[in-house]
Amino acid sequence: MRNPLDVLHETFGYSSFRGRQQDVIDRIMAGVHTLAVMPTGAGKSLCYQVPAMARPGTGLVISPLIALMHDQVRSASAAGIKAAALTSANDDREETVRRFLAGDLDLLYVAPERASGEGFRRMVDRVQLSLIAIDEAHCVSEWGHDFRPDYRLLRALVEDHPEIPRLALTATADRHTRDDVLAQLGIPADGLILAGFDRPNIRYSITPRDGLPTQLAQIIRDTPGPGIVYAPTRDATEKLAAALATSTGRPTRAYHAGLDAAVRARNQEAFVTSEDMVMVATVAFGMGIDKPDVRFVAHAGLPKSIEGYYQETGRAGRDGDPSVAHLFWGADDFARATRRIADDIGEDRQRSERQRLASLGALVEAAGCRRAILLRHFGEDPPAACGNCDNCLNPPSSIDATEAARKLLSAAFRTEMRYGITHLTDVLAGRDTEKIRTLGHDKLSVFGIATPDDLALIKPVARALLARDALRSDDYGGLSFGPGARALLKGEETLAIVKPAVRATRRRGSAVADEHPHDPLFETLRACRRTLAKELGVPPYVIFHDATLREMAAIRPTSLAALGRISGVGARKLEDYGRAFLDALNG
Template sequence: MEPIVEKDLLQKLKSNFGYDSFRLEQQKIIENVLAKKDTLVIMPTGGGKSICFQLPALFFEGITLVISPLIALMKDQVDSLKANGISATYFNSSQTEEEQQHVFDVIVNKEVRLVYVAPESLQLLQNILHQNYISCIAIDEAHCISSWGHDFRPSYKQLAFLKKSLPDVPVIALTATADKATQEDILEQLAIPNATRFISSFNRENIALEVRPANDRVQQITKFINRRPNESGIIYCLSRKATEQLAAKLSQSGIDARPYHAGLSFEERAETQESFIKDDVQIICATIAFGMGIDKSNVRWIIHYNMPKNIEGYYQEIGRAGRDGLPSHALLFHSYADVIQLRQFIANTANQEVQEAKLERMKQFSEATVCRRKILLSYFGELIEENCGNCDVCKNPPQFFDGTVIAQKALSAIYRLQGKEAMGTVIDVLRGAQNAAILDKNYQLLKTYGVGKEISWRDWQHYLIQLVNQGFCQIAFHLNNTLQLTEFSEKVLFNGEKVELTTPIEISKESPKQEKVSKKKTSTSNTLFERLRKLRYRIAEEENIAAYLIFSDATLRELEIQRPQTDEEFLAISGVGQRKLEVYGGEFMEEIKTFIKEKKKGKKDTTLETYKLYQEGLSVEDIAIQRGLKEQTIFSHLAKLYLEGKDISLDKFIDANTLKLIQSAKKVLGNETALKPYFEFLKEEVSYEQIRIGLTILQKKTL
């Protein structure tokens, strides 16, 4: 392999990925891999980990073998590469024997650059696991190999054989989340102890962090979503049942949401995931399995309906938002019921002590009264001096007051209940409740009964949680979660120690009138971004790929601002490479030009200008030249005009035999409207433009 210089790397970065410069430590990592050195990459989700092995693959003679944990996600990765003009495929147990043989053929013939495979399917690739075919091995989501990690998968344990059987092939292990213990374990398990480590900043500044008490969660979530129409989001729940119930409640409120969990069939999960990736479904209510490895860049928010069991899991899940760098939101609901349930989950597990310690850190993060990002980053060993300014604590600092009397009342109640009752009953005693649980035990006779009736139930819960956090009382999880006093309690009860508490923060609420106006304004907005988003969706439908694989939201925002109208201007946009310019540039520039003209002259149908030139006898090529558009754009105009009943003869653009082929394909594919299935069915021998014309003619005949 000839020496590769920085210019070569930047050229590939722009032409295949559309970027003008590298991010974080991408360039150093790529150079390390190209020097055939083992590499460990710890980089935040959305930081561009994939490019660290996808770009070197363009320079290696053999294939780059990518180990990926979930079969359902490989297609997304491969589609993304193909959209960037990079040959790639995947191999897994769900494929037919014929499909698997095809993968072997393209590997042997060196017709692909990257092959994705699940660890369980590696044994089926024994015939090509030698250096004649493989130039690099990338192990994605590498934390799965470690029992110290938050997402351990036994199938990853076997991967050490790769380095032992291919000692001269460089291994690059990548993950977004690994503390020091997990990092060491990854290197040991993969047999790459001397790998160069690249640990990037864990700080995702574009994600706003927020924690709320878990009161009226469904109502809060509904309002949160209604303020963000047309935005994709994921809601994580602890149980399958919760995903089903929440999706149903949101659907009843007119919100497009679907459940996703391991109890669904493979087909149901794949269909739901595909719909979400392609923007056909706005929201997924999921257990933690969902979203791993997904490159969907336009997820704008993440909600944790329940508290995660550790900070690694929380960090990785919120990292699925804002991968395009645009402002995004992470909302976590916190309750002690979740803590109790999670403690039950991890009871009697192999590494219970470690998991309990990690859960405690997660709890501390949720209950924090200081900058949350400082806590999050310090967990991964990264310290920042300044408060982030983009979390709920920074934006709305808690107000402290002298809560000594409140603390004395609470601790007295716990004392008189002899440490035998959980938080709910303690609050009922303080508030003077008259339910059966109180009266049956004669708690109404206690001296502290009703001493705090002026304080609401929720506020008492808020104060008691703070007293637990400050060590003035504790939850005995092993004794039915009863509240008990600690050695610090007597300082407050008998020694006059002062206690500072924070005032509960009210979640701001929009009035129904404001919300209605807001929704109406959004739905009628005719911004250039919305126009480009709809165009992107239409093209994605035709090609049967995810919309964000065409252009990310960040690229659409830049297109909206810069409004390029020439190939050179369009290519200068971040996220636009040579192939995407050639395939999509014409239609997007046409949409931009149309938008500008409409703003200047009032709304005008641009297809009528094409129709006028067509009536004058100009060819498609001449019309395209005169209008400064791509020929495929002119064909789409003619198809639209044809269906509207204008005097257009599409037959002259397609021969009878080709039309018959498309008609035969339609009989098999039925009501399929996407062009890609026809393209593949016809063995890629009929162009997309011919397929579009043929389907338009056939559609008109059925009207």
């Protein structure tokens, strides 16, 4: 066996492990089964790449998507690792099988569907394995937000080789999901390494939708670098992509399952290789991309759960540099989600889905630290304030909206719970419209009872009531009572809402742009990287991350030996790229 620290330095160019990497790797080197829960960007891949190279045999990595496997193989190969993927999309499957059986691979990536098959299991019996790594391991659990039945079948594969250390890895698993993963993969309870969920480099912001294309365009203008905008429908992705391309001038593409497969592939490849593209996509996009330099993720609508939100925002800033996650939401998001639970979810899961929706409601309506809410959801005990979310940076004030809420609920009740917010507002305001006269709603006790202050709060109050399931919206837009309405009407509970912050005359600087001022030498190194990437047909980040280039620009090494001491410059990359970067550094 080799020393893992030697592998880390020689192959990856790093002098020490980060966070809990050392703890995970020590267990795998000792042959102990492990579940590692680590935030995206914490270096999960190193936790199996290093021991796979340090232990005798081939590391078998089970990964959920072909695109993700290809991306990982490309990055591993650039570092000098002998890696391959065995997928239906590869033309060299026979050669990959030959190398695997000959022991000529450090890493083999396969999908769970293949890994659980009888034929593949029998082939594995003929090979010496260094470890079995199961990435995105929350997919094993029926309690996980991305449950995939084929992951459940992996138990047979790992039990075929009880002596081979198995490493399950995930960034998104609450306590219930973690317990289920341990049980399903036969990992003892003391095999859990919980590295935490915090991503301190991500700035979280959540805002009600109010002119969404304009709101998104402002984020794009404020945030240099690649970004992802998640839209709730296929149609919305294409419309937003067109609008944002026009308003911002940034290269912008759309991605969704309805596009031709060749178009999707071209758009994804363009995004992966770009240093400033914006991709407007449905939420499936990103899971198959290990792109470290995504500077922002924006949600144009409500995600399905806090777990989903955490995973999707985690696609920003994997390189550890400052990044932004901004969520835009509206009352109709909660109305649609409530209807989806009622219409599409089995009764056995409805309670848990309603709890997930309530957790999202608490997040978007919060007046306190967003990060603290996220981390508490995953069982952590964070500080009360993080200093890097919208509510910490610009604390909002709360106002008591209980009276306005009761009036809105009363109006919904008196109009037989058949009408939407616009009509209810007209009734409460006492407006003389033909519809109100025809329906006789001008004779109701709630007609005209709202004050101007009440009317100013109706929209945010409606959002809050829908988020808390005190109001529900039907397919026709009518508002009816949810379980939370009774306590408000009876005076047993109050409703406080966040008062929208007044926009400052001088806008706060960008979290991304302010952290790293313009450096001409850094830009020269990026241009060198861009040229090499184009020649080699790989994304720029495969050559070096931005952090490595910034260290080069700061230290300005003048020899290959000095360049090799820069963090992230391993032996293979020094040999392949060192001379080109020295030339760029020294003019």
